[in-house]
Amino acid sequence: MPAFTSSDALSAFPLQAGNRGVLAAAATGLSAFISDNGGDVDRIFGISGIDSELLASPTLSLGLVNYCRVMEEAARQSGFDNFGLHYGRQFKPQSLGLIGYIGLCSATLEQALHNVVNAFPWHQHDTLTRLVDKGDCWRLDYQVRHGAILARRQDAELTLGMFLNLIRHVAGKHWAPREVHFEHPRPAMWHEHCKVFDAPVWFDQPFNSLVIAKRDLLRAMPEQDAMLLMVMQDAIRRLNSRTSGQSVAGQARAQVSLALMHGEPVLELIAEKMGLTSWSLQRRLREAGLSFSGLVDNVRCEMATHYLQQKQLTISEMALLLGYSEVSAFSRAFRRWFGISPRQWRQDGLAS
Secondary structure, three states: OOOOOHHHHHHHOOOOOOOOOEEHHHHOOHHHHHHHOOOOHHHHHHHHOOOHHHHHOOOOEEOHHHHHHHHHHHHHHHOOOOHHHHHHHOOOHHHHOHHHHHHHOOOEHHHHHHHHHHHHHHHEOOEEEEEEEOOOEEEEEEEEOOOOOOOOHHHHHHHHHHHHHHHHHHHOOOOOOOEEEOOOOOOOOOHHHHHHHOOOEEOOOOOEEEEEEHHHHOOEOOOOOHHHHHHHHHHHHHHOOOOOOOOHHHHHHHHHHHHHHHOOOOHHHHHHHOOOOHHHHHHHHHHOOOOHHHHHHHHHHHHHHHHHOOOOOOHHHHHHHOOOOOHHHHHHHHHHHHOOOHHHHHHOOOOO
16 A cells, blocks of 8 residues: 555545545546457447546546446446456455545454445445344445436446455455355356355345455454544545435335335335335425326336346246236236337347
């Protein structure tokens, strides 16, 4: 780690704007990585709505929708299906900016993970990060919870790769978690995931997670610096002082998308998770020109077109993921949306 003291910390990470998405440090080296893997940077950034000038400063904010989209587009346009996995694999903790140094300056590896998890909501909004106590292990969970983001496989793989590299920075390049979980379906080149993490990898899981033995986290951080840690924690909080939250409609979309895997979303339960009464949620949705049933229908429609692009998913599996108890109910809804069956859509190549 380069010489870095608390006296010059704030000049290294100038606080230029409030963060309303994800800090641009999370895209360090992205342009070069896209080019090195055969992608057209200008085209991919244009499609994704990414301003390349923003990437020059680690504390400027990128829209989370745009950030997830650029990773998916980079994978698609370059033909490199495991783009996010390998982009995350080469991502050094120092390159993560404020959140990276919060981990590096902590006293122990266990404290580093707790500090990173606690600060992550300021680094990236509309996202779940948590450490779940599993006895002799911690389960580090990560999940984007933005209602407009359905395709997020590449982001999940690169983010778990970033967490992995923070641990290996201290525990050594051969350290491996007990297990790795991903919420997306198993991709074609899934054996590469096992090699990168050197651990069993499970797909179609509730969260993106690393399962970490507690005994592995007792190591001291070699660059620990209590003063610099406080400076970095203060800096990332102040950076977010003008942040506006996700809209009620966006929050509801996120909760509905999570609830679908368990069946038909229930208004009262969604409202409870958002800290609202069902009446208040309906009123707030009406103010946005929406109804709860219409919102559920829209989310299902968007998720259906995303799932149809996952060739390994059967139509019956898609129906379950969308909360339908029967394939026939899914097929009727799909015909209402698009005028053809989901099988015809996939056969005709419309999903691409």
